[in-house]
Amino acid sequence: MVKHELSPDCLVNLMDQYYPAHRAYEYEEISKALSRPDYRKTFNFAKSLGLRLA
Numbered sequence: 811m812v813k814h815e816l817s818p819d820c821l822v823n824l825m826d827q828y829y830p831a832h833r834a835y836e837y838e839e840i841s842k843a844l845s846r847p848d849y850r851k852t853f854n855f856a857k858s859l860g861l862r863l864a
Contacts, residue, residue: 813859821864824849824856 812822826849828840835841844852856863 811859813861818862820862822856822861823864824853 816822826844826846828844830841830843853863
């Protein structure tokens with residue numbers, strides 16, 4: 811897990827700017843931009859793991 815590989819002082823930058831390009835449409839899991847609710851869910855999950863978010 812990332813948390814165990816990083817220093818406790820390390821900040822993680824969780825970005826919401828993914829944009830599917832080129833042939834991303836061929837793969838459902840990467841074929842759409844990240845929605846605001848999905849980003850919030852991911853952000854909350856990262857916090858629950860104890861990651862320090864920038």
